[in-house]
Amino acid sequence: MLSKAVVKYIKSLQVKKYRNQHQAFVVEGAKSVLELVQSDFALQHLFVTEDFLREHTALLAKGLKYDVVTEEELVKAGTFSSNNAALAVANMRQLPPLQISPSELVIALDDIRDPGNLGTIIRIADWYGIKHVVCSENCADFYNPKVISSTMGSFTRIRVYYLDLPGWLQQHTGKYKIYGAALNGENLHRMQLKPEGIVVLGNEANGIRPEVAQQVNQLIKIPAFGGAESLNVATATAIIIDNFRRNS
Numbered sequence: 001m002l003s004k005a006v007v008k009y010i011k012s013l014q015v016k017k018y019r020n021q022h023q024a025f026v027v028e029g030a031k032s033v034l035e036l037v038q039s040d041f042a043l044q045h046l047f048v049t050e051d052f053l054r055e056h057t058a059l060l061a062k063g064l065k066y067d068v069v070t071e072e073e074l075v076k077a078g079t080f081s082s083n084n085a086a087l088a089v090a091n092m093r094q095l096p097p098l099q100i101s102p103s104e105l106v107i108a109l110d111d112i113r114d115p116g117n118l119g120t121i122i123r124i125a126d127w128y129g130i131k132h133v134v135c136s137e138n139c140a141d142f143y144n145p146k147v148i149s150s151t152m153g154s155f156t157r158i159r160v161y162y163l164d165l166p167g168w169l170q171q172h173t174g175k176y177k178i179y180g181a182a183l184n185g186e187n188l189h190r191m192q193l194k195p196e197g198i199v200v201l202g203n204e205a206n207g208i209r210p211e212v213a214q215q216v217n218q219l220i221k222i223p224a225f226g227g228a229e230s231l232n233v234a235t236a237t238a239i240i241i242d243n244f245r246r247n248s
Contacts, residue, residue, distance in 0.1 A: 001069065001073070002047065002067075002069055002073045002076070002077055006045070006077070007076060007077045009022075009089075010026055010045075010077045010078065010087070010089060011077065013025055013026045013089065013145075014026070014079060014145055016141050016143075016144070019092070019141070019143050023091060023092045024044055024089055024090065024091055024092065025089070025090060025092060025143035025145075025148065026078065026079075026087065026088070026089055026145055026148070027087070027088045027089075027090060027148055028074070028078045028079065028080050028083055028086075028087050028088075028145070028148075028149060029080065029083060029085055029086070029149065030052060030085035030086060031152055031153050032148060032149065032151075032152065032153050032155075033046075033048075033085065033086040033087070033088050034056070034059070034086075034153070035153030035154075035155075035156045036088055036090060036153075036156060037059065037060075037064060037088070038059075038156075039156035039157075040093070040156075041090040041091065041093055041156065042090060042091040043064070043065075043088055043089070043090050043091075044088075044089040044090060044091060045067075045088060045089040046064060046065065046066040046067070046086070046087075046088045046089075047066065047067050047068075047069045047073070047074060047077075047086065047087045047088070048060070048066050048067070048068060048069070048085070048086045049068070049069065049070065049071055049074065049084055049085060049086070050068060051084055051085070052084070052085040052086050053066075053068060071083060071084045074086070074087045078145075079145045079146075079149075080149075092143060095159055095161065098132065098134070098159075098161045098163070100132055100172075100176075102175060102176060102196065103196050104131070104132070104196060105128075105130055105195045105196055105197060105199070105241070105244055105245075106130065106132050106133070106134060106197070106198045106199070107121065107125055107130055107132075107133045107134070107198075107199055107201070107237065107241070108133075108134040108135075108165060108168075108169070108198050108199065108200045108201070109121065109133065109134070109135045109136065109139050109200075109201055110136045110139075110165055110200060110201065110202045110203060110208050110209055110212045111136050111138050111139060111202065111203040111206070111209065112135070112139045112140060112201070112203065112204065112233060113138075113139070113140055113203065113204060114140060114204055114233075115140045115141075115144045115145075115146035115147045115150065116146055116147075116150045116234075117140075117204065117232070117233050117234045118135075118139060118140045118142070118144075118147050118150070119146065119147040119148065119149065119150020119151045119155075120150050120151075120234035120237075121133065121201075121233070121234050121237050122142075122147070122150075122151045122154050122155060122158050122160065123150065123151045123152055123154040124234065124237050124238045124241060125154070125158050125241075126151075126154035126157050126158055127154075128241045128242070128245050129245075130158070130241070131157075131158065131159060132158070132159050132160075132161065133158055133159070133160045133161070134160075134161050134163055134165065134168065134198075135160060135161065135162050135163070135165075136162070136163070136164075136165035136212070137162050137163070137164065137165075139162065142155070142160045142162075165200075165212055166209075166211040166212050166214070166215055169198065169200070169212065169215035169216075170215050172198065173215055173217065176196075176197050176198050177196070177197035177198070177217065177218060178197065178198045178200065178215060178216050178217050178218070179197060179198065179199045179200065179216065179218045179219075179220050180199075180200045180202075180208050180212070180213055180216035180218070180219050180220070181199070181200065181201045181202065181207075181208070181219075181220060181221065181222075181236060181240060182202075182207060182208065182213075182219045182220070182221060183207075183221055183230075184219060184221070185218075185219030185220040185221035186218070186219060186220055186221065187221060187223050188220050188221065188222055188223065188239075188240065188243045189223055189243075191220070191243075192247075193243055193244045193246075193247070194244070194247075195244045195245050197244075199237075199240060199241065199244070200212060200216060201233055201236065201237055201240075202233075203233075204232075204233050220240065222236060222239050222240065
């Protein structure tokens, strides 16, 4: 049974201030929790239902400490409207200093505010074999429950860094090709792209900030064939990265 104190603690981790204070975050649902327990994240708490336990007995038998609870308790403690599987609290991961290579393809995000968009972009990065995502300091929080949920477990494999994005890009302008997604960019379909460099995508409403755009040395765009004004930033990320990977 989940105690009131534990429920209160889990609920507090929905707020960034308390996530940072406790250096902990919440993971919900079967897929994400399974990815978590097989990753290098350290667990604080693991709560599972009887159904989840029966289905994953072999995995949970590997020295993991867990408590069996009801679906109603998981729903009460977490953010999901239904959860018949599992909920975990894990420690935030301490990342080493960011180091990228000239042959690497990196996604950089400027002021992406929607947690669902950030989570989906992390999942896209995982699909295309991208290991690093660089975020401006005002992007949505990586450990936001909606971000974690939207990654569908990819949060365990992608390293996400929050940096002064204009300053970081400026350090790499001479060594890396820096692409920026913009409506006035060059048509992606007419370019010969290699899967290397830094691809910058901007805010959902306003695009890339001027101070970030100053560090970009190649503007690119997805050609439009219909009447839509714009694309969702996560959708645009997938299309752009696919073009970089197409000939690799």
